[in-house]
Amino acid sequence: MSDLLERLRGRGWRLTSQRRVVAEVLDGEHVHLTADEVHARAVSVLPEISRATVYNTLGEMVSLGEVMEVATDGRAKRYDPNARHAHQHLICSGCGSIRDVHPQGDLIAALPAGERFGFVISGAEVTYRGLCPDCS
């Protein structure tokens, strides 16, 4: 069983074939899939799985902190199983491919007190944009 499923079971989850398949789709490679892409891959293994269940399962994994939601454009959100290692994203403006990146320095510290407007800052996300080798 995958690490992800193991952790989910440890949190009291009922282990259904649907959840197993969604976890397997996310667990394999290092991916940034939309909900419908996850559904398409899940269907090829478990043809009767519904879109609603994929959305539910992804949402639950996000709530549990096991999966990260990545919303970079105005299109579909992407689901990232690499939630336990803080990282940022680099996106090709040509083909949309996404890479994980790890910028140096402390993003939050880069925001001066005079620019915080009394907010309690909890996090920061960066999206780098550019052209990948194939597109440039």
Place this chain on the structure above:
Amino acid sequence: MSDLLERLRGRGWRLTSQRRVVAEVLDGEHVHLTADEVHARAVSVLPEISRATVYNTLGEMVSLGEVMEVATDGRAKRYDPNARHAHQHLICSGCGSIRDVHPQGDLIAALPAGERFGFVISGAEVTYRGLCPDCS
């Protein structure tokens, strides 16, 4: 006439009442409105303006670099007339309010060569999250 309209006319735009109203909605205060919010304000001045025209006009302004699209969550994009001064955004996780912020340092330089995967980097956007004084 607003600065924004002046610049648009200089680019050969036909100056219709619809475009005038959309420009006025964005030009007044320093705002981050959704397309439907722009439409609602526009309708109060020009009741027959259509949603399609608001979307078209906003899209054209973005193409011309006069307005910036801000897509921070999976919800509606926001349109930002402050496109000519580079800045980032700080968003309240409680009420969704948005402030412009100016972090120190060079974001792009913070990405080491070994983390660029051969991409030609063209830009970077940061979204800071936190709780505003009212929500914390």
Place this chain on the structure above:
DNA sequence: ATCCTAGCTTGGACTTTGTCTAAGTCAACA
């Protein structure tokens, strides 16, 4: 001043992405 026409606007159909619900199913525990 009036005409012409390419460019603009419109309402509504359509698409994409996501949420919700009522009815049926089943994993896990006794």
Place this chain on the structure above:
DNA sequence: TGTTGACTTAGACAAAGTCCAAGCTAGGAT
């Protein structure tokens, strides 16, 4: 093996945005 509450399903619904054919008009030409 039976019970039951959690889970899944199909499909209706909603929000955000795109597209189109038909009609209108800003602004240059006459």
